[in-house]
Amino acid sequence: MYLIVIAWIYVALMMAVAEATHANGSVLGAILTFLMYGVGPVALVVYLMGHPGRRRARQAREAQAAAAAADAASAQPDGGGEAAAHAVAPVRKEP
Template sequence: MYLIPIAWLYVAILVAVSEDTVVAGVLTFVFWGIAPLALFMWIFGTPARRRRQREREREALDRNDRAETGPDQ
């Protein structure tokens, strides 16, 4: 999954370097490189975040069940 973000940043860096001024290059990199990449990673990371949250909730529930029953039961 990291191949797409790496390639996107590579292209964004090349485009930013080809700008006329440093300010234009930085703004190009931020608005055409970092911002879309952050959105992409957030959207495509949502299923993994949900999966981790469900797993944490399940572990917390298991801990509570074990605490309520006690070790000798």
């Protein structure tokens, strides 16, 4: 993917150089050509192509946090955060 990005930036740079050195061209036109044909589209494509990687990283962080929470819950003596049920036997009246 980076080869395409580098090639596109090179082509846009060459277009900007041609714009700047042309008899009717200007430096402002060259700068706008480089920004509008080079930097803008490349930034958009790199951002869009990076979306799956960012999603995988986010899911990995969430899974790691869930695993850490499960480990913390299992480290307690009774295996959970609840009080033990019926710790003392209930007292009953005889009939």
